[in-house]
Amino acid sequence: MSATVSVPAYEGPIDVLLQLVTDHQVDLFEIPLADVVAAFVAELSGSGPVDLPAVSEFLVVAAVLIELKSKRLLPGTGEVDPDEELVGWEERDLLLARLLECRAYAAAADAFALLIEQAARAVPRTAGLDPDVVVHAPDLLEGVDTEQVAAAFLRATAERPPATVDLHHVTVDAVTVSDAVTELARRLPAAGRATFRELTGHLTSRIEIIVRFLACLELCKQGRVALDQGHTFGDLEITWLPGDLAPVGVGVGATDEYEG
Numbered sequence: 001m002s003a004t005v006s007v008p009a010y011e012g013p014i015d016v017l018l019q020l021v022t023d024h025q026v027d028l029f030e031i032p033l034a035d036v037v038a039a040f041v042a043e044l045s046g047s048g049p050v051d052l053p054a055v056s057e058f059l060v061v062a063a064v065l066i067e068l069k070s071k072r073l074l075p076g077t078g079e080v081d082p083d084e085e086l087v088g089w090e091e092r093d094l095l096l097a098r099l100l101e102c103r104a105y106a107a108a109a110d111a112f113a114l115l116i117e118q119a120a121r122a123v124p125r126t127a128g129l130d131p132d133v134v135v136h137a138p139d140l141l142e143g144v145d146t147e148q149v150a151a152a153f154l155r156a157t158a159e160r161p162p163a164t165v166d167l168h169h170v171t172v173d174a175v176t177v178s179d180a181v182t183e184l185a186r187r188l189p190a191a192g193r194a195t196f197r198e199l200t201g202h203l204t205s206r207i208e209i210i211v212r213f214l215a216c217l218e219l220c221k222q223g224r225v226a227l228d229q230g231h232t233f234g235d236l237e238i239t240w241l242p243g244d245l246a247p248v249g250v251g252v253g254a255t256d257e258y259e260g
Contacts, residue, residue, distance in 0.1 A: 003043075003058040005036050014061045021068065028069050037062060053099060060095055175208055180215035188225065188240040196236040 005014045009030040020026040040058055129135075188194065196216065200209045216238055219225040226239045 003040055003054055006039065007031055007035060014058055018061050018064060021065065028065070028072065031065070031069075033062065033066055033069060053096075056095060056099055175211045177211055177214050177218060180211050181218055184212070184215050184219060184238075185224065188219075188238065189242070191240070193237060193239045196238060199238065 003014045005012065005017055007030075010017055010020070010026055014036070017026065017031070021028050021031075040062075044055070184199065187199070196213070199216075200212050203209050203212065216225065216227065216236075220227050223243075224241055226241055228237045228239065229235070230237075
């Protein structure tokens with residue numbers, strides 16, 4: 001609750017007084033700040049417990065009013081912007097925020113103190129085992145003879161065979177480009193023209209199709225076939241070009257064998 005101010009020019013909460021001064025509804029020179037502070041101190045002296053938030057708010061607002069009045073009384077270089085004069089409002093809000101944080105920390109400290117007090121009521125057990133109880137460690141070699149120890153030593157020091165990776169389940173297919181070139185050179189002269197889909201329709205693995213495509217490129221490089229594709233993603237047409245050329249084979253630098 002805000003502190004109450006009672007002076008001839010105004011009577012009410014002090015925070016409302018600051019707002020009225022800001023809005024130029026109350027003349028600050030008509031407010032005797034010394035009387036306001038003296039009345040507030042007298043009120044605190046006669047009351048019970050001190051309300052810390054109310055005291056803090058009064059101090060901040062009173063400090064802002066004193067600063068405003070002192071700036072207006074003292075000679076300056078020019079007019080002072082009212083917005084600049086109210087910079088104390090930000091300080092007031094910051095102070096109130098810190099007070100709320102202090103309240104939260106104080107509440108947390110009270111909660112920890114309560115937990116510590118409750119834990120202090122618990123008494124740990126200090127009694128141990130009866131003096132007549134004797135604890136014996138188990139015999140780890142009970143029932144083990146010398147022959148078993150020697151056999152364990154031989155197993156531990158025996159040379160182990162190198163680890164091998166079993167690849168019986170992996171199927172390796174070797175497909176060569178030269179074989180594919182020979183096959184295409186045998187089929188294409190009779191067909192004259194064929195699509196790549198027709199040439200690879202009987203194949204079942206991806207690597208075989210890839211090798212057939214490389215074989216087509218090899219034949220095109222040698223000038224034995226012409227490649228044509230009518231539109232994007234359309235069928236690739238392969239046309240055999242007759243002529244007296246060198247024997248069909250894989251050129252230098254071409255990959256001959258692929259494994260998949």
